Amino acid sequence: MLMLVVFSATGGMLAGAEIGVAGGSAIVAQRVLEAVFGDQAVRSLAAKARELLLRRVDEVLADERARYDQALGRVELDPGAAEQLDRAISQLKAVR
Numbered sequence: 809m810l811m812l813v814v815f816s817a818t819g820g821m822l823a824g825a826e827i828g829v830a831g832g833s834a835i836v837a838q839r840v841l842e843a844v845f846g847d848q849a850v851r852s853l854a855a856k857a858r859e860l861l862l863r864r865v866d867e868v869l870a871d872e873r874a875r876y877d878q879a880l881g882r883v884e885l886d887p888g889a890a891e892q893l894d895r896a897i898s899q900l901k902a903v904r
Contacts, residue, residue, distance in 0.1 A: 838850065841853075
């Protein structure tokens with residue numbers, strides 16, 4: 809609710825007040841969780857959440873890499889492409 813009040817007062821522009829409210833809310837939420845579940849339980853939950861997030865990110869990146877590898881595997885390269893690029897660069901340097 810506080811975020812809505814601040815957001816409407818600033819005309820919808822992101823300002824320091826919104827950032828302060830978000831940061832303060834995160835700290836209060838962490839303290840409430842620690843009070844309810846205990847400090848060690850919150851740390852354990854955070855560690856598990858981090859592990860799950862990293863695993864999911866790895867899966868997404870692996871899927872993307874497989875997609876790019878598949879797309880690039882179909883591209884045929886000219887064996888003389890490197891030499892052609894070197895010649896083109898030399899010509900551009902000569903013009904310059």
